[in-house]
Amino acid sequence: MNPQTDISKEAALALLRVMLLARRIEERLIRLYHQGRIFGGVYCGFGQEAIGTATTAVSSADDLFAPCIRDMTVHLGRGTPPRDIFRQFLGRANGPTRGRDGNIHYGELHRGVFAFISHLGAMLPVVTGGVMARRRLGRPAVGFAYIGDGGTSTGDFHEAVNFAAVFDVPVIFVVENNQFAYSTPNAHQFRCRSLVDRAVGYGIQGVTADGNDVLGLHATVGALVAEIREKPRPVLLVCETMRMRGHGEHDDGSYVPRELLETWAKRCPLLVAREQLIAAGIATAAELDALDAAVQAEVNEAYQQALSDPLPNPATLMEGVYAVG
Numbered sequence: 001m002n003p004q005t006d007i008s009k010e011a012a013l014a015l016l017r018v019m020l021l022a023r024r025i026e027e028r029l030i031r032l033y034h035q036g037r038i039f040g041g042v043y044c045g046f047g048q049e050a051i052g053t054a055t056t057a058v059s060s061a062d063d064l065f066a067p068c069i070r071d072m073t074v075h076l077g078r079g080t081p082p083r084d085i086f087r088q089f090l091g092r093a094n095g096p097t098r099g100r101d102g103n104i105h106y107g108e109l110h111r112g113v114f115a116f117i118s119h120l121g122a123m124l125p126v127v128t129g130g131v132m133a134r135r136r137l138g139r140p141a142v143g144f145a146y147i148g149d150g151g152t153s154t155g156d157f158h159e160a161v162n163f164a165a166v167f168d169v170p171v172i173f174v175v176e177n178n179q180f181a182y183s184t185p186n187a188h189q190f191r192c193r194s195l196v197d198r199a200v201g202y203g204i205q206g207v208t209a210d211g212n213d214v215l216g217l218h219a220t221v222g223a224l225v226a227e228i229r230e231k232p233r234p235v236l237l238v239c240e241t242m243r244m245r246g247h248g249e250h251d252d253g254s255y256v257p258r259e260l261l262e263t264w265a266k267r268c269p270l271l272v273a274r275e276q277l278i279a280a281g282i283a284t285a286a287e288l289d290a291l292d293a294a295v296q297a298e299v300n301e302a303y304q305q306a307l308s309d310p311l312p313n314p315a316t317l318m319e320g321v322y323a324v325g
């Protein structure tokens with residue numbers, strides 16, 4: 001099977017659209033951050049857009065997700081409109097957290113997306129438990145739990161993967177191996193040859209994928225999800241990719257070798273998808289340019305909408321923060 005051609009034009013363009021949306025939204029957020037107009041930090045998924053895009057594209061309504069800070073594409077892929085993302089970052093009263101929390105620390109349970117507690121593994125047991133609970137209620141959920149290379153060193157990662165293995169919980173543990181955990185390179189993070197080697201120790205299937213190839217990932221994860229929906233079990237999916245900006249926009253990432261960034265820039269997932277679609281005759285360059293222009297216009301409009309929306313009333317600050325009684 002050739003993943004570059006065994007996809008409909010509509011589905012292929014939908015994948016590219018989500019990646020473009022994320023990139024264009026983040027470009028705007030970076031500018032806003034440097035203008036001091038964002039509440040909290042900005043953490044970008046530049047270079048990693050294919051992963052959340054492909055995994056959400058093969059998901060179903062009952063599935064559960066725990067995105068990390070760079071996974072804007074998970075929110076978009078599950079249907080969060082760009083205006084709600086801007087409302088969140090601009091602390092608007094009608095955003096997903098109604099101005100209570102900043103940046104990407106939000107979720108929408110009706111879309112199957114948990115608001116995350118920590119980037120470092122705390123959500124992995126939550127997804128595992130959530131999937132078990134849904135399945136007990138007769139809902140055929142599959143879980144998608146995202147984690148960085150650094151996050152795989154935590155106890156939460158171990159507990160969640162081991163538990164899911166023992167109880168055959170269908171969760172895809174999606175490792176986004178972007179080579180750095182803040183300033184810590186992989187060489188100082190783990191000793192195994194590849195993170196996928198860890199699957200053996202848990203007695204589960206491990207799969208390595210090119211994290212910058214959205215069409216390939218779409219085919220790989222589509223097949224995996226179909227299998228584990230049928231026969232529930234967890235999978236460790238290691239996506240090789242690169243963090244193309246600093247840890248957050250406060251960090252210039254000067255500790256990352258420039259040559260490494262230059263090499264990976266040639267493998268930018270947006271670029272790779274564009275070239276594949278054109279080479280496979282699925283779309284023309286002009287069509288893809290038009291798609292990008294339409295996405296940019298949609299992002300501009302979403303931003304303007306959020307900008308005109310109200311900030312929360314300070315008198316209501318404590319409402320909706322703690323559970324009552």
Ligand SMILES: Cc1ncc(C[n+]2csc(CCOP(=O)(O)OP(=O)(O)O)c2C)c(N)n1
Binds near residue numbers: 070147148150
């Ligand atoms: C207990 C704890 N220690 C440190 C941090 C700060 N911190 C947040 S993310 C992060 C690095 C995560 O690296 P990785 O898991 O590889 O994900 P990436 O940021 O590369 O996507 C660190 C050190 C934290 N949030 N919590």
